[in-house]
Amino acid sequence: MDPRTNPFAPGAGARPPAFAGREQILEAADIALDRQIAGRHANSMILLGLRGVGKTVLLNRLHEEAKAKGYETVRLEVPDAAGGHLARMLVPMLDSVLRRLDRRQAAQDAMGRAGAALVNFAAAFKISYQGFALGLDGDGLAAGSGNMEADLPDLMRAVWEAAADRKTALGLFIDEVQYLSRDELSALARTCHEAAQQGGRFLMIGAGLPQIAALAGDAKSYAERLFSYPEVGPLSDAAAREVLSRPAAEEGVAFEDAALDRIVADTEGYAYFLQSWGKFVWDEADASPITEDDVIRAHPAIRADLDESFFRVRYDRSSPAEQQYLRAMAELGPGPHQTGDVAKILGTESSQVANTRRKLIEAGMIYSQRHGETAFTVPLFDTFMRRTMPDLVPYTPRKRG
Numbered sequence: 001m002d003p004r005t006n007p008f009a010p011g012a013g014a015r016p017p018a019f020a021g022r023e024q025i026l027e028a029a030d031i032a033l034d035r036q037i038a039g040r041h042a043n044s045m046i047l048l049g050l051r052g053v054g055k056t057v058l059l060n061r062l063h064e065e066a067k068a069k070g071y072e073t074v075r076l077e078v079p080d081a082a083g084g085h086l087a088r089m090l091v092p093m094l095d096s097v098l099r100r101l102d103r104r105q106a107a108q109d110a111m112g113r114a115g116a117a118l119v120n121f122a123a124a125f126k127i128s129y130q131g132f133a134l135g136l137d138g139d140g141l142a143a144g145s146g147n148m149e150a151d152l153p154d155l156m157r158a159v160w161e162a163a164a165d166r167k168t169a170l171g172l173f174i175d176e177v178q179y180l181s182r183d184e185l186s187a188l189a190r191t192c193h194e195a196a197q198q199g200g201r202f203l204m205i206g207a208g209l210p211q212i213a214a215l216a217g218d219a220k221s222y223a224e225r226l227f228s229y230p231e232v233g234p235l236s237d238a239a240a241r242e243v244l245s246r247p248a249a250e251e252g253v254a255f256e257d258a259a260l261d262r263i264v265a266d267t268e269g270y271a272y273f274l275q276s277w278g279k280f281v282w283d284e285a286d287a288s289p290i291t292e293d294d295v296i297r298a299h300p301a302i303r304a305d306l307d308e309s310f311f312r313v314r315y316d317r318s319s320p321a322e323q324q325y326l327r328a329m330a331e332l333g334p335g336p337h338q339t340g341d342v343a344k345i346l347g348t349e350s351s352q353v354a355n356t357r358r359k360l361i362e363a364g365m366i367y368s369q370r371h372g373e374t375a376f377t378v379p380l381f382d383t384f385m386r387r388t389m390p391d392l393v394p395y396t397p398r399k400r401g
Contacts, residue, residue, distance in 0.1 A: 010272060010278075032203060055232050118131075121151055248278075315388065328343075
């Protein structure tokens, strides 16, 4: 069929042609956004899930909804292993917020405090910043100590107070939360805590891998009460079918039930994979309705594309020792697996490969929600590892010079 009319859109964070199966999360976030901008408390939220489940798509949609409701927003994506760089990302974006707020008619005192706080914050964390000022300088004002846990709440409070003066609220949207440092997570938790205590019009919505709930709890013991943690998992059978059939129907194309059954089984309901299967099956099919044979013929192209664009980009970032560990996990299946079992497959003890495991967790390749367990952050990664590394190589201790 004509690829020009293909409705499916595989891509990191790309908006799918049909939303389905996320109604509860969207409703909960919508209520929180409405409550907060009206001056009523609502818990901040961190979306948890594996790679490819659609967390970024959801975060982007909630960001757009917040802007539509009148929020002043900041949207960040934390780069891999960028712990310690939150201040550098925040300063230019908060500067934009203050400049937008300045265009609204309201009293200037809160704006002056917010501008001075941002100047102090930038100076404390050695960030080049020309400064946004409305007649107040930074001397003696907050957010200039150089301690992230003390300064970030001071800075954000000054900005949300300026927003409240202009009858709006501040929304902070952060993707890849797991790459924040412990100090940054702690500072964000304290910011949300102070907003709740002071009735600040501030809401944070983040997205990250499943270990975030535990990391946030380690950073601040009260984090589990500050945030809600909606789990973004595979779509239900009905939702997965809708994600495929509704966009196709809008183009006058139907799927046979057997084709939908096969795609839902192959993808296990993961949102990214559904878009990939939809794209390649559409291009493979000659005419409507799309059949199971079309799905089967598209398999080689699907696998080749996913191996190169989705799996290998992560695999190639890993060292040989880390690839070895991932291959041992794959030998056991999709997981989660006991760390001792992975070490046994490698022919060694857990302590010998603990550093490799830690590096893989820090890189976001694997995660551990429970002590002694390890699982892939990427769905179907075990099958990719068995394809790309057919032979399992036992662990060999590195010789010390």
